[in-house]
Amino acid sequence: MIKPIQSFEEYTATYASSISDPEAYWASQADQFVWKKKWTKTLEWNFTEPSVKWFLNGKLNITENILDRHLKVSPDKVALYWEANNPDEQGKAISYKELYEQVCLFAGVLRSKGIKKGDRVCIYMPMIPELTIAVLACARIGAIHSVIFAGFSASAVADRVNDAQAVAVITSDGSYRGTKSIGVKSLIDEALQTCASVKTVVVAKRTGDAVEMLSGRDYWWEEEIKKATPVYEAEEMDAEDPLFILYTSGSTGKPKGVVHSIGGYMVYTAFSFANVFQYKEGDIYFCTADIGWITGHSYLVYGPLLQGATQIMFEGVPTFPDAGRFWNIIDKYKVTHFYTAPTAIRSLMSFGNEVVEKYSLKSLKVLGSVGEPINEEAWHWYNEFIGKKNCPIVDTWWQTETGGILISPLAGITPLIPSYATLPLPGVQPVLVDANGMVLEGNNVEGNLCMKFPWPSIIRTTYGDHERCKQTYFSTYPNLYFTGDGCKRDENGYYRIIGRVDDVINVSGHRFGTAEIENAINEQADVIESAIVGYPHEIKGQGIYAYVICDKTDKSEDQLRKEILESVVKMIGPIAKPDKIQIVPGLPKTRSGKIMRRILRKIAEGELNSLGDTSTLLDPGVVEEIKKGAL
Numbered sequence: 242m243i244k245p246i247q248s249f250e251e252y253t254a255t256y257a258s259s260i261s262d263p264e265a266y267w268a269s270q271a272d273q274f275v276w277k278k279k280w281t282k283t284l285e286w287n288f289t290e291p292s293v294k295w296f297l298n299g300k301l302n303i304t305e306n307i308l309d310r311h312l313k314v315s316p317d318k319v320a321l322y323w324e325a326n327n328p329d330e331q332g333k334a335i336s337y338k339e340l341y342e343q344v345c346l347f348a349g350v351l352r353s354k355g356i357k358k359g360d361r362v363c364i365y366m367p368m369i370p371e372l373t374i375a376v377l378a379c380a381r382i383g384a385i386h387s388v389i390f391a392g393f394s395a396s397a398v399a400d401r402v403n404d405a406q407a408v409a410v411i412t413s414d415g416s417y418r419g420t421k422s423i424g425v426k427s428l429i430d431e432a433l434q435t436c437a438s439v440k441t442v443v444v445a446k447r448t449g450d451a452v453e454m455l456s457g458r459d460y461w462w463e464e465e466i467k468k469a470t471p472v473y474e475a476e477e478m479d480a481e482d483p484l485f486i487l488y489t490s491g492s493t494g495k496p497k498g499v500v501h502s503i504g505g506y507m508v509y510t511a512f513s514f515a516n517v518f519q520y521k522e523g524d525i526y527f528c529t530a531d532i533g534w535i536t537g538h539s540y541l542v543y544g545p546l547l548q549g550a551t552q553i554m555f556e557g558v559p560t561f562p563d564a565g566r567f568w569n570i571i572d573k574y575k576v577t578h579f580y581t582a583p584t585a586i587r588s589l590m591s592f593g594n595e596v597v598e599k600y601s602l603k604s605l606k607v608l609g610s611v612g613e614p615i616n617e618e619a620w621h622w623y624n625e626f627i628g629k630k631n632c633p634i635v636d637t638w639w640q641t642e643t644g645g646i647l648i649s650p651l652a653g654i655t656p657l658i659p660s661y662a663t664l665p666l667p668g669v670q671p672v673l674v675d676a677n678g679m680v681l682e683g684n685n686v687e688g689n690l691c692m693k694f695p696w697p698s699i700i701r702t703t704y705g706d707h708e709r710c711k712q713t714y715f716s717t718y719p720n721l722y723f724t725g726d727g728c729k730r731d732e733n734g735y736y737r738i739i740g741r742v743d744d745v746i747n748v749s750g751h752r753f754g755t756a757e758i759e760n761a762i763n764e765q766a767d768v769i770e771s772a773i774v775g776y777p778h779e780i781k782g783q784g785i786y787a788y789v790i791c792d793k794t795d796k797s798e799d800q801l802r803k804e805i806l807e808s809v810v811k812m813i814g815p816i817a818k819p820d821k822i823q824i825v826p827g828l829p830k831t832r833s834g835k836i837m838r839r840i841l842r843k844i845a846e847g848e849l850n851s852l853g854d855t856s857t858l859l860d861p862g863v864v865e866e867i868k869k870g871a872l
């Protein structure tokens with residue numbers, strides 16, 4: 242188990258030694274785990290190919306570190322308290338021993354279907370315990386899991402399943418979210434019509450709604466585990482074998498499959514969980530993220546369970562049955578650690594303080610924030626009304642590609658500054674560069690955030706396309722990992738993340754590429770061309786503003802907008818729906834045909850009088866037309 246840093250002095254000393262001898266530092270952290278065979282070399286790397294390998298020739302199974310290890314010392318300790326969508330439904334408490342048994346059993350189901358080490362398994366499920374079990378069962382047999390967030394459309398699921406060439410899909414009959422029940426299996430059926438690689442579908446029962454079961458392909462979870470032989474002997478894996486693929490959006494149209502490998506991801510998620518949250522024996526940890534995103538992978542499945550924590554898994558939504566649901570859960574389970582997203586904080590803040598005042602919240606010790614910059618107003622509200630000015634707020638900066646938190650306060654150990662992610666974790670070496678790639682030395686500088694040295698859970702590749710990994714993250718600035726974020730280092734050396742500097746929009750903490758949404762809009766038959774920009778949105782952080790050129794048609798603008806929204810829902814899912822759609826006669830383009838997004842952003846922000854230089858435009862007149870119709 243990782244022992245967290247205890248004081249600011251220790252942080253400073255540890256940071257210095259982790260930089261002067263990173264290999265010794267990470268070897269000492271990796272030594273805290275169970276390995277089947279110890280590694281022979283700690284690190285081999287270059288950022289040009291790129292190729293990063295940690296704990297070379299080390300053999301292990303990550304689930305032995307989550308299950309078998311804790312089973313020996315605390316079999317009856319609760320691993321998961323599962324809270325159902327409906328507060329009247331009985332929840333579940335699953336001990337480490339029960340989790341072990343369930344994972345071994347379901348691993349047996351996967352083996353009985355011929356699934357083996359290296360095979361890809363896609364998981365499309367609501368937030369029910371079977372989701373955690375499915376993820377760990379894959380890891381137990383060495384299959385590579387690819388969890389797809391259960392809000393993605395059939396078409397988006399099919400793209401991901403095909404890219405991963407998955408042999409199996411694990412899903413549920415349906416799901417509950419707030420007042421709605423949603424057909425999950427039927428969506429999988431639709432997606433799989435174009436996925437020839439999938440031979441097996443396992444369906445967990447949640448809603449009991451009738452679903453179609455394709456004979457020879459589809460099996461019920463509950464029936465299969467009755468017949469299965471448990472996998473008590475965990476598969477021996479190499480430290481650099483892939484653990485999972487998680488698709489994430491970038492500045493191009495097609496989401497990338499970010500690949501993480503077992504050894505480094507294990508060490509770094511446990512290490513960062515222990516240090517950032519300062520979780521202590523007896524604490525109750527509640528992360529509101531969905532396992533379909535990286536936060537759920539690293540800080541709901543792997544990090545906390547590796548550290549033997551007790552945590553809450555919540556199926557529902559923050560506003561059902563009312564906007565006090567999170568606070569209700571905190572009081573019910575005496576939650577000590579609460580980790581959520583700024584968008585949720587802003588949204589709950591908007592319901593007024595009366596909702597919060599009904600709850601005591603006095604069990605809370607540490608608050609966390611993740612996914613996007615947290616504005617000062619939300620930070621202060623979180624601090625005063627949730628933390629009662631008694632809980633450090635850890636503003637954790639990281640990415641799908643980084644696998645774990647890289648820049649963040651350590652709760653109660655290092656200083657806090659509202660809206661600052663503050664300081665790098667040990668072993669993390671941020672640098673800021675200007676547009677020409679010149680490294681900005683010293684303090685009080687602002688530039689593009691890069692990392693100059695690998696940490697154990699850095700992205701290894703993008704699945705099936707290593708060149709894309711190289712181009713996206715390692716080519717902009719030679720010998721640096723480029724994050725895509727702008728960042729300031731203040732006069733005292735503290736980091737403040739400013740936001741994306743590429744064509745990525747962060748909506749409610751979810752990433753979308755502008756091209757990805759444009760492609761979905763362009764699928765609507767009347768659309769000729771479109772351009773997407775982000776604009777400041779009170780709750781979501783960024784909203785999506787779409788400028789769309791359509792063919793001549795008899796349809797009304799409202800009808801066009803409706804069909805465009807339908808197209809986005811069909812291609813990606815409801816989470817990517819534009820907030821505003823403006824039908825325009827043309828787009829501002831340079832003579833070389835590039836859309837000037839800077840101008841579109843200004844218009845979306847309502848800053849019609851500060852558009853800057855438009856003289857390089859092919860047709861400056863089009864800007865006047867767009868301004869007239871601005872929403």
Ligand code: 7RM
Pocket residue numbers: 489535536610611612613614615636637638639640641642662724725726738739740741747750751752
């Ligand atoms: C964990 C996660 C990554 C992008 C990242 C940033 C933004 C995340 C913060 C943040 C400011 C934060 N992974 N971001 N955390 N910006 N402060 N604490 O969100 O891959 O989905 O997104 O999110 O722009 O590059 S992610």
